[in-house]
Amino acid sequence: ITYMRTDSVNLSKQAIASAASYIESTYGKEFVKVRAYRTKSASAQEAHEAIRPTDMSLERASGNEYDQKLYDLIRRRTLASQMAPARLEKTEIVIDIVPKSKIQNLEASFIAKGEIITFDGFLRVYGRNKQDNLLPDLISGDPIELQTALARQTFAKPPARYSEGSLVKKLEELGIGRPSTYATIISTIQTRGYVERGEGEGTERKIIELRLESPTKRVASGGATPASEKFSNFSEEGVDQMTGPASSDLRTEHAEGSASNDGSGHNRITKQTITEKTGADRGKLVPTPAGELIADFLTDHFDEIVDYGFTASVEHHFDEIAANQLPRNKMLQDFYEPFHKRIENSGDIDRSSVAQATEIGIDPKSGKPIFARFGRFGPLLQLGSTEDKENKPQFAPMPHGARVESVTLEQALKAFELPRAVGITKDGKEIKSNIGRFGPYIQVDKLYVSIKKPLDPHTITEEQARELYAEKLKTEAEKNIADFGDGIKILKGRFGPYITDGKKNAKIPKGIEPTSVTHEQAQKLLAESPAKSAKRRVARRKK
Known part of the structure; x- marks a missing residue:
């Protein structure tokens, strides 16, 4: 290629x-x-x-x-x-339900569509054996006998969430980004926590389905109609036009007869309840609470900057600059002057309105209010008010799957049960369980051990915590080559053994056995090691 x-x-x-x-x-x-x-x-x-x-x-x-x-x-x-191009011959049959003279103002009808390929054209290269959807030979005015009619309850569906592929397609339509930047855009919004991959399987709901059968249909099928059959002699497209889109996941729960006349010479109506799943978002890009907060904030205060048209116009200006049709400095000036004024005016924005603190109830033990709000690292729970100068508020992470606008008081009270005293180790040290930014853990002094599923910080037992603690000590012991007792240690690292005091690290020179390094040598190597410095990325200016 x-x-x-x-x-x-x-x-x-x-x-x-x-x-x-x-x-x-x-x-x-x-x-x-x-x-x-x-x-x-x-x-x-x-x-x-x-x-x-x-x-x-x-x-x-x-x-x-x-x-x-x-x-x-x-x-x-x-x-x-x-x-x-391929050439098709299409036929559409409109079928009135009853003669219009019998029921006034009734304009309902069925539509059946059929087609045949008269010349396959480009379809030939795809090797398609498309079956022609043939209709029976009919003449306008012919009476048609109803065999089966199906009516299914349907619900309006919200727009589907974007997948990575559909988001790229939308960006292309809006003129935002380039082929070389799409992957970076999608990666950035996920690593910054603005969106996450959905895991929801959806929720179940009940829908009602009514089926009408004619006597001739019941005789032909032995008195029973296959559950999968819709409209005999009608195209699938015609069925959808009456019943609406078919559900992707349907399950029959029960069926019952409700005929007004169950004689063999009359039509029969059966009713059944079907379960379908709705709201599934597995694999889709779902906005996080932090992402929704940031989007709302930018839309409220910087609407022109985050407008789709603005981003697309910037891409167009870049092309004009590259073609020497627009001076670079003029483009920057036209953008920066109004943008800088907006930044200066943003100092008047009320921070509390951004945090969106919502009171969800009162703690029955302390009588203090509990709030759900956004913090620096995302949504959290707060026990007590920031206006209380004597007692500082307590904080707890938002329970998994809960949101600021929907978290319940029961969920919040359970979250504030942590940290929890689990018990003591065999040498008498206290064990606590808690949930942090990176998930649940137990703590013994300054040692932290992650709690893996199916264990839970609310229910983990002393025995289970001791096992986790013992495994962690074993891992740490295998990592430790030497411990001089004053904070200086020789450890095994990803790139080989090294010396550390918790603040600085020092390499062990080649040719020296790590187990032979003395306390004095370790102190000297640490003193000679350069101090850690915060690295700043400097953008390289293109010539």
Whole structure:
């Protein structure tokens, strides 16, 4: 293929000629339809040709099965772009429910659609054996006997959340970003905690389904109708037009008859309750509470900056600067002056309105209010008021899965049960359990041990905590080469043994056995080791 980062759809004259020659020799002259395409994306990088095979006649590519699938996708799409369109013959039948003379103002009807392919055109390269959706031979005015009718309760669905792929597609439509920056954009919003991958399987809800059967249908099927059957002699598209989109996960719970007349010569209606799942977001990008807070704040106070159109216009200005059509300094001045004024005015923003503290109840033990709010590292719970100068408020992390706007008092009270006294170690040291930024843990003096599932900090026993503590001590002992008792230790690290006092680290020179290093040598090596300094990333100026 050609340059892999291009998003151009333009093919060279040589490539078009090669594709046309292959199509004519393989499928026939009538299948050739030479075209030149132009991209619709405002931010497209068209310095290179479109991604295409270098040899149109090559059907196999080297590599594994996934490489072959990718090559097939590129090759077939390239050839199809230079082939004639397919021709279809479509038929639509409108079926009135009852004669309009019998019921006044009734305009309901069924629609059945069918089609046949008269010329497959570009579909030939995809090797599709599409079954024609044939309708029975009918003449306008023919009576049609109803066999089965299905009515299913439906609910309006909210817009689907973005996946990584659909988000990239939306960015392309808005003219935001470039092919080389999409991966960085998606990675950044996740590493900063603005969005996270959804894990929700959805919740179940009940829907009602009514089925009407004619006597002839019951006789033909032996008195029972298969659960999967919808409209006999009707296309699937026609069924959807009446019943709405089919659910992706349905389960029948019970069925019951409710016919007004159950005689063999009358229609029969059956009712059944079906369970479907809704709200599943597994694999989707779901906004976190912190992400929603930041989005609301920026929209309220910097609406012009976060507007989709602004970002797209900046991309356009960059292209103009690159083409020497716009002075760089003018573009920066036009942006910075109004932006700087906004920054200066932002000092008047009330911080409490940003924190969005919500009182969720009163602690029955202390009588203090409990708040749910946002902190520096995300949502948290607060026991007590910041206005109480004598007693500082206590804080607890937000329970897993809870949100600021929906956390309950019961969840909050359970969160403030921590830290919890679990017991003592065999040598008499106190064991506490708690939940921190990185999850649940037990603490013995200054030693912290993570609590893994299925153990829980609220219910972990003294015996279980002792086992975790013993395992941690064993791991630490294996890591320790020497301990001089004053905080200076020789430890095993990822890159070999080293000396540390907890603040500074020092390498052990090559040729010296770590176990032979004395206390004095360790002190000297630490003194000679450079102090840690905060590293600042300096942006390199491009010439």
